[in-house]
């Protein structure tokens with residue numbers, strides 16, 4: 001395999017891993033846990049408005065409770081409470097802001113992958 005091929009091969013694997021990370025957390029059943037449901041319901045009861053819209057002085061009802069720092073399977077399996085259930089990592093969002101944030105996260109990961117797998121220029 002030439003260097004360039006090896007590079008794109010690695011890239012593909014990494015990309016798959018990231019995608020897997022997202023769906024794995026939901027497939028792990030975390031969002032169906034009664035613990036999470038309770039905390040989610042409580043959080044959205046206390047923070048019923050989209051926090052991102054609120055910053056722009058828009059009053060909009062929140063639809064979801066989002067983890068500010070995205071969860072990984074490790075967090076779920078190690079029952080990492082400060083990631084899973086801590087108020088500091090939670091945010092009420094409307095559906096629109098949630099999908100914007102999710103897109104942004106994917107873009108960040110894309111950038112991260114670029115940084116990780118870009119070979120330094122040969123001199």
Ligand SMILES: [Zn+2]
Nearest residue numbers: 050053094097
């Ligand atoms: Zn919003």
